[in-house]
Amino acid sequence: MKRLSFALAALVLAALPAAARDTLTVYTYDSFVSDWGPGAAIKAAFEKTCDCEVKWVALGDGVAMLNRLKLEGNETSADVVLGLDTNLTAEAKDLGLFGPHGVDVARAHVPGGWSDTTFLPYDYAHFAVVYDTETMKTPPTSLDELVTGDASQKIVLEDPRSSTPGLGFLLWMKSVYGDKAGERWARLKPRILTVAPGWSEAYALFTRGEAPMVFSYVTSPAYHMVEEKSARYQAAKFSEGHYLHIEVAGLIEASPEKALARKFLDFMLTPGFQNEIPTRNWMLPAGDMSVPLPDAFSTLVRPDKPLLYTPEEVRDHRRAWIDEWLNATK
C-alpha cells in the first residue's frame, strides 16, 4: 500500500510540470493543420517562445468555425480563432465573444491597409481565374471579357453558398457590376461548365482537363511552379482589379489564457509564423518573413486594384446577393 501511494505520488509529481504548462486552444480549419499545412511548424516555433502548448482544434473551414462559435457561445473552449476571413468578421464580432487583439495594426501588410482592432490578418491572396496554357492561348484580360467571351471555352466556378472562393467571385461580380450584376450573371451563364460545391471539386475538374478555366487564387500557379516545376497553369490578370481574400485571427475576450492568446497574435506577424505561409498555405504573407519568397512568387499576377467590401456590407447584403445570383442563373 505504501509503495503504491509512493508510486502514485511520483506519478503526480512527474505529471506536474506538464500540467502546469499553459495550453492555448486554437480553432482553425482542417487544411491549416494537415500534413502539408503550416500548423505543425508554427506550433513548434511558438512553443519555443512561450513554455506553453498549442492545441489545434480543426474544424472544416472558416464558416464551420463561426457556426461552432455560435453553437458554443460563452462556453467555447477556444482561446484563439484563426482562419476567418473578412466576409465573416462582422458576423463574428456580433457574437460579442472577441476582444481587442492589442497588436499595432501598422504591422499588418495587406493591400489597402489594415485598421481592424479586433481581428488581425495573417495572410491574403487575390482571387483569380486560373487557366490551362495548353488549351487556352488567349485568356480573358478583364472580367468583362470573361463574361462576354467565347462560350465554348468554359469555366468551373464554386457555389457561393458552400465555398469561400464561390462567395469571392459573387462579390467580385457585384463590386464591378453593382446593380447590373444579375444581368451579367445571366450573360456569363453559358460559359459556366458547372458550379462545384467547393474549391477542391472545382480544381479537380479543371486539372483533369474538363474546362480550360477555374476560379481560384493568384497564388495557385506558384504551387505548380514550386512543387511540380510546371508553368502550365497561370492566372489571368483582370483590368477591373481583383477581389481580395484576407484571412484573420482573433482572441476570445473571456479566455483564461488571454495574455497568451495576445502573445500568439503578436507572434503571428513575425517570421516564425510568416515563413511557413507562402509554401504551406499557398497565400501571401501579411507580416515580415526572414527568408526570401520563392522565385515563383515574383512571377505571379499583381493586380492593380484590390476590390473588397467591408465586413458589414457583406453581412448585410450577402443573402440578397446570393438570391440575385440564384435568380439570374436559374
Place this chain on the structure above:
Amino acid sequence: MSVMPGGLGAALWVLAAVAAGLLPLLSLAFSAGGPTLDGAVWAALRFTLVQASLSTVLAVVPAVALARALARRQFRGRDLLLRVFAVPLALPAIVAVLAVVAIYGTSGWLGGIIPVYGLSGIVLVHVFFNLPLATRLILEALASTPPEAHRLAAQLGFTDGQVFAHVDGPVLRNRLPAIAGLIFLLCAASFVTVLTLGGGPSATTLEVAIYQSLRMDFDPARAAGLALVQVALSVTLVALAGRMMLAPAAQAPVRLRQGRFCGGRAGGKGADGRAVAPGIAVVVPPVAALVMSGLDHVTLNGALLSALGWSLAIGGAAALVATALGYGLAGAAARAPRWRGWFEGVALAGVIVPPAVMATGWFLLFGRNGTSIAELFLLVVALNALMALPFVVAVLAPALTRLAAAHDRLCASLGISGWARLRFIDVPALRRPLAQALLLAGIMAMGDLTAITLFGSGGILTLPALVYQQMGHYRGHLAAGTALVLALVIFLSAWLAEHLGAEDDPH
C-alpha cells in the same frame, strides 16, 4: 414472441437518436420564431423528385435483370463482378464523380456520348452508385426464395417468363418497393454529386437548401422548416412503399441445399448476357478509370496507414452496431406482420432525417463543451450506424422472414430461446445475410465523409477525409492513390464477406 423485445429495444434506440437530433434544432427554431419556408423550397423539391425518380428507375430496373441473371448462373468472373460492384458503395461522391467524368466527361474516354453536366450526369452517377447496391439487395431477396420452388418450376417446365411471374415475381413484389424507396431516399439526399455536376443553381435539392441554411446562413428556423419538408416527403414515400409491399408468403421450406436449380432451360445464356451487359457497362469502366488514375500514386506513408486504421475502426464499429440494431428491427418486422411497416420505417431514420440536422442536434446535446477524440469517434460511429441501418434491414429482412417461418415454432416447442437460439440456430442459418449486412454497413461507414465533416475532424482522419485533404492541397494525384486504396479495401472486404458468409452443406 421472444424476439420482439429486441426489436422494440432497437426501435427505441433509433427513435431516441433521431429525437436527440431533431428536438434541439426544433427548439432553436421555435425560439427564433418557428420553422419557416419560402418559394425556393418548391423548386428544390421539384428537382429532387425528378432526379431521384429517374435515378431510381434507371438503377432498379436493370438491377432486377442483372440480379436474376446472377442468381441463376454461376459463370466465371461472377464473384469478381460482385466484388467490383461493392466498390461504388463506399466511394466518396467526388471520387465517383471524377471516375464517371474520366469516362464520359468532355475530355473522357467516351466523352460526348452522354452530357455529364446537368441532369443526365447526375442520374448517371446515381446509377453508378445505386445499380450495384440494388443488384446486391435484390440478389439477397431472391436468395430467400425456397430452393424447392425452383426445382418445382424446372420440373413443371416453366419458361423464364413463367418463373418470373410465379417464383421471382412474388419475392420482388414483396421486397422491391422497399429497395426502390431506399434508393430514392439516397438519391434525394445526394449533395456533392448534384452540385458538382448540376451546372448551376437550377440543380438544387432540399439537402443543399438545408445545408445552406444550417451553414452559410445559420438560420435554424429555415433549416428546421426544410428538414420537416424532407421528413414529410420521405415518410409519405415510405408509407406508399409499405402499402405496395405484399405480405410475405409463409412458406416453411425444407432444408434443401441453397442455390438456384434451373434445370436445363435453353436460351437462358444469351438472355443472361444481355441482362448483365448494361450493369457492367455503367459500373466497370469508371471503376477501371479509378484504378488507372490511382495506380502510380499509392504511397504507403504514415498518413495513409493511419487513415486506413481509422476507416477500418469506424467501419467495423458501425457495422456491428448497425447489424445488431438491424437484426432486432428486421426480426421484429418478420414476426409481427401488422407492424412490419413501422419497424422497417424506423430503420430508414438515417436516410429520412438529414444527417446535417442530426449532427447539429447531437452536437448541441453532447458536444458543447468540446469533444475528446473518443467522444468524437462514438458520435461518428453512431451517425454512420444510423445511416447504414436501412441497408442492413434490407438485407436481413427477407432472410429473417424465412427463418422465422422455418424455425420459430420448433424452437418454441423445444424451449430454445435467447442466446442459445442466436448461437445455434439463427447465426448458422443466417451466415450469408449477416455477412452481407456487416459488409454493406461496414463499407458504407468506411466511405462516409458526412459524419466526419459535420462533427469536425478533431484528429480523426479517415481515407475519404484524406482524399479530400489531399485534393484541398493541390495533391489530386495523391488523392487518386488514396481513393484506390479505399477501393481495394472494399474489394477485399467483399471477398472476406463472401468467405464468412459461405454456407455449410446441409446436414
